[in-house]
Structures are given as C-alpha cells and as structure tokens.
Amino acid sequence: NAGVTQTPKFQVLKTGQSMTLQCAQDMNHNSMYWYRQDPGMGLRLIYYSASEGTTDKGEVPNGYNVSRLNKREFSLRLESAAPSQTSVYFCASSEISSAFFGQGTRLTVV
C-alpha cells in the first residue's frame, strides 16, 4: 500500500542518549518533512527536504539533524536527547495536490 512508513512507533530515551527516527515513502514525492506535535498545538516544522540531496531548517531545528538518504528516505537524528524533545514526531511527503503523513513516533525523554 502506498504511504509513509515511520519507525519506531514508540521510544523512551534517557537524557543525553541519541537516536534516529526513520522515514520512507513509496510515492516518488520530491518533498519530505519532519514535524513535531505537542499537546494542544499544531505541527511545527523541524526540517524539510525539497528534493534528494537538499535539506533546510524549519521552525524548530535546534537539537536535530536530518539526512535525505535518497528520494525515498528521510531520517531525523537526535544527538543528545533532552526532556524538551518529548513529543510526537511525524514524517510527511508531499507534492502540490497530495500529502501523506506517517503514523507518528511517540518519543519520551526522561
């Protein structure tokens, strides 16, 4: 089935640990995005990639890095997790008239 696949679905980290969230899409979209969603808030853009080989900062990039490995895959890395990074993370891919979101990764940093 076409869509965006994110892994893992849940993760608990200790402060200072690192991890990478994986995202893959099979719709041949050029644009991919990482968002975080906090309670009662909309989505805030962390990083985006308009095409393979390019990445740009969004609204809240501090504490994160990304890699657009190829057209399908866009990963998000937390080098040294902090409690403020506890959130639900969504990956998305889109073209103008279609957008697909992954199911989300619920990350807790203790």
Add this chain to the structure above:
Amino acid sequence: GEDVEQSLFLSVREGDSSVINCTYTDSSSTYLYWYKQEPGAGLQLLTYIFSNMDMKQDQRLTVLLNKKDKHLSLRIADTQTGDSAIYFCAVHNAGKSTFGDGTTLTVKP
C-alpha cells in the same frame, strides 16, 4: 513568518453543517490545505485550494477562500459522528506548510 490561527473547539449536532474557520497572515501563500487527525493517527489530507480560487467543493466538503481578508473556511455538510476529529488548516509557501493549532470538532448524536 507565517501565522495561522484557528478557533480551538466546535461542537455541532449530527446532521447539521459544521464550519471551521482559519485566518493567516502571508498573502503570498500559494496553496491552502485542510487536514483531519483522528486520535492516535497521523494527519489525513482532506482537500486543498489554490490561492487563485475562491471556492472548491468536494462531496460534503466546501472550502471558501477570501484572499482579501486572508480567511479560509471548511464547511462539512450533514456532519456525522465519524467526522469528530481535529481539523488543521495549513498554508503553503516557499516549499513548506505552516499549520494552525487545530480545531477539535465534536459531533453530538
């Protein structure tokens, strides 16, 4: 940067129409979107409108765009209990979308 505002809550009775409103600040936005999020799920794109249009209808959904007032609305006709969810407005410009905080729609039987 872009600012997108939505009212937080809307409650309607089953069978009534729902109207969810959104205002934004950047007049150079190219596309405007409505998404639906059900509990524990990602966002689902419902519909979109180009900035050079003022209305788009798609089955029970009607999107109205007033560019002069920078106001976007989503009307859901014959609202059903399955329409209960959070609805997000998003405004797209320069390769990325800015989202409102979402409107929680509750449909009462």
